[in-house]
Amino acid sequence: MQAILEVENLRVYFTTIEGDCKSVDGVSFRVYNKEILGIAGESGCGKSTLIEGILRLVKSPGYIKSGKVLFAGSDLLRLKERNLRKIRWKELSYIPQGCMNALNPVLRIEEQIVDGIVTHTDLSGEKAKEMTSSALNAVGMPSEVARMYPHELSGGMRQRVAIAMSTCLRPSLVLADEPVTALDVIMQRLNLQTIAELKERFGMTVVLVAHDMACHAEICDRICIMYAGRLMEIGIVDQLFQKPLHPYTKGLLEAVPSLERRRVKSIAGLAPSPLNWPRGCRFHPRCPFQKEVCGKKEPVLREVGSEHYVACHLYGD
Amino acid sequence: MRPTHLHIIKKVLLYCLIFVVSLSAFFFFINLVPGDPVTRYVETMRAQYSYSIPVSDELIQEYKQAFGLDKPLFTRYIYYIRELLLKQNFGPSFVAFPKPAHELILTALPWSIGLLGFSVIIAWVLGMVIGTIVGWKRGTGLDHSITPIGLIVSQIPPYLLALLLLMVLSYALEIFPSGGPYSAHLERGFTLQFVLSLLYHAFLPSLSLVLVYVCAWMISQRALVINLLGEDYVRFAEAKGLGSARLVNRYILRNTLLPQTTGLAMSLGFIINGSFLIEWIFRYPGIGYLFVTAIMAMDYNVLMGCVVVSMFFVLLANLLIDLLYPLIDPRIRRGEW
Amino acid sequence: MLKETGTNFLVRSSRIFKSSLKLRIGIILFTVLVISVILEPAINNYRLEGHESTEIGVYDALLPFTFEHPLGTDHYGRDVLALLLTGLKYSLFIGLMAGGLATLIAVSLALMAGYKGGRLETLVTTFTNAVLIIPLWPILAIAVLFVERADLVLIIVILAFFSWPWACRQITPQIASLKERPYIELAKVSGLRDLEIMFKEILPNFLPYVIVGFSYAVAGAIMAETALRLVGLGPGAIPSLGLLINWAMYTGALAQQHYVIVLSPILLLVLIFVSLNFINIGLDEVYNPRLKKITGL
Numbered sequence: 001m002q003a004i005l006e007v008e009n010l011r012v013y014f015t016t017i018e019g020d021c022k023s024v025d026g027v028s029f030r031v032y033n034k035e036i037l038g039i040a041g042e043s044g045c046g047k048s049t050l051i052e053g054i055l056r057l058v059k060s061p062g063y064i065k066s067g068k069v070l071f072a073g074s075d076l077l078r079l080k081e082r083n084l085r086k087i088r089w090k091e092l093s094y095i096p097q098g099c100m101n102a103l104n105p106v107l108r109i110e111e112q113i114v115d116g117i118v119t120h121t122d123l124s125g126e127k128a129k130e131m132t133s134s135a136l137n138a139v140g141m142p143s144e145v146a147r148m149y150p151h152e153l154s155g156g157m158r159q160r161v162a163i164a165m166s167t168c169l170r171p172s173l174v175l176a177d178e179p180v181t182a183l184d185v186i187m188q189r190l191n192l193q194t195i196a197e198l199k200e201r202f203g204m205t206v207v208l209v210a211h212d213m214a215c216h217a218e219i220c221d222r223i224c225i226m227y228a229g230r231l232m233e234i235g236i237v238d239q240l241f242q243k244p245l246h247p248y249t250k251g252l253l254e255a256v257p258s259l260e261r262r263r264v265k266s267i268a269g270l271a272p273s274p275l276n277w278p279r280g281c282r283f284h285p286r287c288p289f290q291k292e293v294c295g296k297k298e299p300v301l302r303e304v305g306s307e308h309y310v311a312c313h314l315y316g317d
Numbered sequence: 318m319r320p321t322h323l324h325i326i327k328k329v330l331l332y333c334l335i336f337v338v339s340l341s342a343f344f345f346f347i348n349l350v351p352g353d354p355v356t357r358y359v360e361t362m363r364a365q366y367s368y369s370i371p372v373s374d375e376l377i378q379e380y381k382q383a384f385g386l387d388k389p390l391f392t393r394y395i396y397y398i399r400e401l402l403l404k405q406n407f408g409p410s411f412v413a414f415p416k417p418a419h420e421l422i423l424t425a426l427p428w429s430i431g432l433l434g435f436s437v438i439i440a441w442v443l444g445m446v447i448g449t450i451v452g453w454k455r456g457t458g459l460d461h462s463i464t465p466i467g468l469i470v471s472q473i474p475p476y477l478l479a480l481l482l483l484m485v486l487s488y489a490l491e492i493f494p495s496g497g498p499y500s501a502h503l504e505r506g507f508t509l510q511f512v513l514s515l516l517y518h519a520f521l522p523s524l525s526l527v528l529v530y531v532c533a534w535m536i537s538q539r540a541l542v543i544n545l546l547g548e549d550y551v552r553f554a555e556a557k558g559l560g561s562a563r564l565v566n567r568y569i570l571r572n573t574l575l576p577q578t579t580g581l582a583m584s585l586g587f588i589i590n591g592s593f594l595i596e597w598i599f600r601y602p603g604i605g606y607l608f609v610t611a612i613m614a615m616d617y618n619v620l621m622g623c624v625v626v627s628m629f630f631v632l633l634a635n636l637l638i639d640l641l642y643p644l645i646d647p648r649i650r651r652g653e654w
Numbered sequence: 655m656l657k658e659t660g661t662n663f664l665v666r667s668s669r670i671f672k673s674s675l676k677l678r679i680g681i682i683l684f685t686v687l688v689i690s691v692i693l694e695p696a697i698n699n700y701r702l703e704g705h706e707s708t709e710i711g712v713y714d715a716l717l718p719f720t721f722e723h724p725l726g727t728d729h730y731g732r733d734v735l736a737l738l739l740t741g742l743k744y745s746l747f748i749g750l751m752a753g754g755l756a757t758l759i760a761v762s763l764a765l766m767a768g769y770k771g772g773r774l775e776t777l778v779t780t781f782t783n784a785v786l787i788i789p790l791w792p793i794l795a796i797a798v799l800f801v802e803r804a805d806l807v808l809i810i811v812i813l814a815f816f817s818w819p820w821a822c823r824q825i826t827p828q829i830a831s832l833k834e835r836p837y838i839e840l841a842k843v844s845g846l847r848d849l850e851i852m853f854k855e856i857l858p859n860f861l862p863y864v865i866v867g868f869s870y871a872v873a874g875a876i877m878a879e880t881a882l883r884l885v886g887l888g889p890g891a892i893p894s895l896g897l898l899i900n901w902a903m904y905t906g907a908l909a910q911q912h913y914v915i916v917l918s919p920i921l922l923l924v925l926i927f928v929s930l931n932f933i934n935i936g937l938d939e940v941y942n943p944r945l946k947k948i949t950g951l
Binding site for chain 2: 055057059060084085086087088089090093094096097098100101102103104105106107111112115116119120162165
């Protein structure tokens with residue numbers, strides 16, 4: 001299968017008074033064409049920063065320390081600003097976290113979408129407006145929404161507007177950062193379904209970041225589990241959910257509330273500080289299966305099955 | 318009547334009420350000061366010319382009667398309010414008798430508004446532009462060199478800066494005149510010479526105001542812009558690949574206009590308050606200067622008149638902001654509040 | 655009490671002091687000024703050999719800069735440096751006292767209004783706004799006409815009386831928002847009386863805002879006082895910096911090119927304002943870390 005995006009050893013750090021905050025600390029993975037890849041993990045593990053890093057949207061005091069992001073034949077991190085801008089939106093777009101604030105409060109929806117269209121195509125104002133209309137319709141919203149202001153829409157609607165905005169130019173890759181986290185369950189499902197539909201219709205590839213495993217179960221093909229700035233496990237969704245290998249993954253799945261199991265099991269311990277990741281395997285202080293080697297040597301991601309990678313001493317090393 | 322109309326009327330009435338209350342408070346306040354224009358005048362004469370005016374007491378009484386100053390306070394108050402509100406009559410100026418106070422005020426007003434209004438607006442525009450640029454380029458050498466200077470200058474009271482400028486540019490280097498609205502020997506009229514003289518004389522007072530205000534606006538605009546740079550929608554716009562010009566214009570500048578235009582309106586409302594010393598230092602014949610000269614002579618009506626004008630401006634500015642803000646901010650417009 | 659435990663006042667203060675450059679500059683500058691003021695009696699006594707700095711004719715008029723008279727003498731034969739120090743003393747003293755009084759009034763009103771909320775808050779806010787509309791300078795100018803004699807206390811009271819609205823306006827919304835914080839609810843539930851809550855819970859966390867309000871009030875008071883003095887209003891026997899400038903101008907210092915007499919008080923005043931404002935901005939940065947990125951120098 002062809003990989004449309006390849007991230008190699010990406011590191012994104014934040015400078016603070018007390019040292020470097022290593023939010024993304026050596027992440028590598030591939031995104032295959034026309035799949036939906038999920039990235040899961042606790043809050044604070046670096047998922048959003050990862051996306052920002054890929055898109056080169058990291059702002060001071062954050063900075064990209066090292067790594068490569070290969071997309072459409074070039075390393076995004078080394079592209080000239082001008083060329084990067086050309087790719088943005090048209091080929092590689094972004095659905096931001098918390099769409100409550102992602103829309104400019106003083107501009108109408110239409111104006112904001114047209115801004116993007118006009119920047120990347122040669123369409124006239126009229127045509128751009130038509131395109132806006134159809135984009136809104138594609139996510140199931142009436143054309144009247146275009147003339148409204150963001151504050152007149154509910155959270156769910158704003159989210160869908162953001163989805164419409166990000167997909168209207170039919171980009172090949174969409175990075176969605178917690179697109180449904182702030183919504184209620186019903187809206188969550190609706191929006192996820194919309195994303196999946198659009199993906200089919202437009203032939204896009206989607207990377208979905210969320211901490212709620214249920215979201216991933218809903219629409220993802222493959223999933224990466226992230227913890228403490230690194231990836232712990234990558235695998236096909238069904239396989240991973242049925243047979244999670246990494247202890248952290250197991251913990252995550254067990255923490256999902258279900259109708260059968262009354263008690264929710266949480267993972268012991270607290271999330272470590274990015275200023276000081278634990279030595280050896282980053283998860284070992286909280287791992288019920290920890291061995292002596294876990295505190296000394298950091299495990300590497302290795303393939304243990306078809307498209308199944310794990311970074312854990314339980315499976316070799 | 319639509320609810321908005323009712324709302325507007327209520328607001329206007331409220332402002333009128335505040336106006337009358339503050340006005341009355343001020344009236345009683347002035348009249349509590351020991352002394353009055355007539356006594357003062359006689360005393361100054363005595364001090365200056367060492368006259369001992371034989372019938373001074375009777376003279377004072379007579380004049381007081383003529384001016385109605387011997388009537389009880391409350392009667393005078395009622396009379397004043399009535400004359401003011403119904404006939405816009407500020408009463409006669411006691412010092413420049415028989416010139417009515419409003420004549421003095423009306424002559425002085427255009428000078429103040431011209432000098433100050435002009436300065437405030439220029440400062441606002443320049444401040445916004447520079448502030449946006451510096452904010453956008455935060456962290457660069459430009460930012461680190463301009464911002465500290467702006468920070469310090471914005472804290473210097475304009476009248477102190479005016480003195481400094483006066484010293485350096487007028488007395489020391491003799492580039493600019495030291496006061497007055499225009500060259501004394503020129504005739505008033507719309508001749509080029511006159512206009513140039515006007516500008517020439519207005520330069521220093523205007524400059525002192527503009528320098529301080531530009532820095533103040535620049536600092537506030539810069540802070541707003543930097544704040545906005547962290548906003549989600551700006552990031553999102555960047556992720557859309559929008560060019561810098563479009564981004565700064567529609568996603569940053571527009572969003573700062575709301576608070577900044579309000580600020581501008583407030584500044585314009587308060588211009589007269591800020592004018593007293595600058596006008597006095599440069600002997601610029603505006604309301605501030607008029608007020609200072611009237612104080613020495615205890616010219617009640619002129620004093621009241623100046624304060625009334627000042628309060629009027631402030632209230633007007635506030636009222637306009639209150640009424641127009643919904644129009645500018647789309648969030649409030651569609652009935653969200 | 656749900657305050658920051660385990661760190662005592664000194665440790666916290668030094669941490670705050672170290673964390674903001676502007677704060678450091680402001681505090682150091684201001685301390686230098688205050689020290690000069692404290693030492694003023696000693697310095698002036700020593701240099702002037704018992705004469706008052708405002709005494710006329712002690713030295714020859716308009717002497718050039720020498721070691722004895724680093725800033726020369728003025729028209730009336732007074733040593734400029736000595737005058738400056740005295741002027742600084744009065745300006746700062748009046749400013750601090752008036753500012754302090756104004757802050758006291760403002761904080762009490764704000765505590766009551768912000769905490770009780772509702773009608774009381776609206777009343778106080780409306781009252782404050784109404785007072786704010788009356789132009790300050792004219793009121794002050796007229797008020798000092800009451801004070802023909804050299805009455806320091808009266809000046810201070812008048813200044814404070816007319817500048818508290820500004821401080822109050824800043825502080826009230828802060829208290830109102832503090833009131834909503836969860837630990838206040840906790841305190842209420844635990845049965846503390848209102849007054850106790852105000853003093854034990856709100857005030858300590860509120861202290862930084864009070865300090866900011868205080869320095870605004872002091873700066874405002876000094877500005878107002880100087881503005882009055884510049885035109886010659888107010889008691890002539892209290893030589894604050896503003897009055898020094900006025901004297902200099904009236905004796906034709908500008909026309910005769912004796913710039914030092916005008917320049918030095920102005921520079922001192924600018925120093926005062928800059929130091930106070932830096933303290934303000936610095937404190938703002940410390941308690942609002944996000945601002946650090948914004949105003950970060």
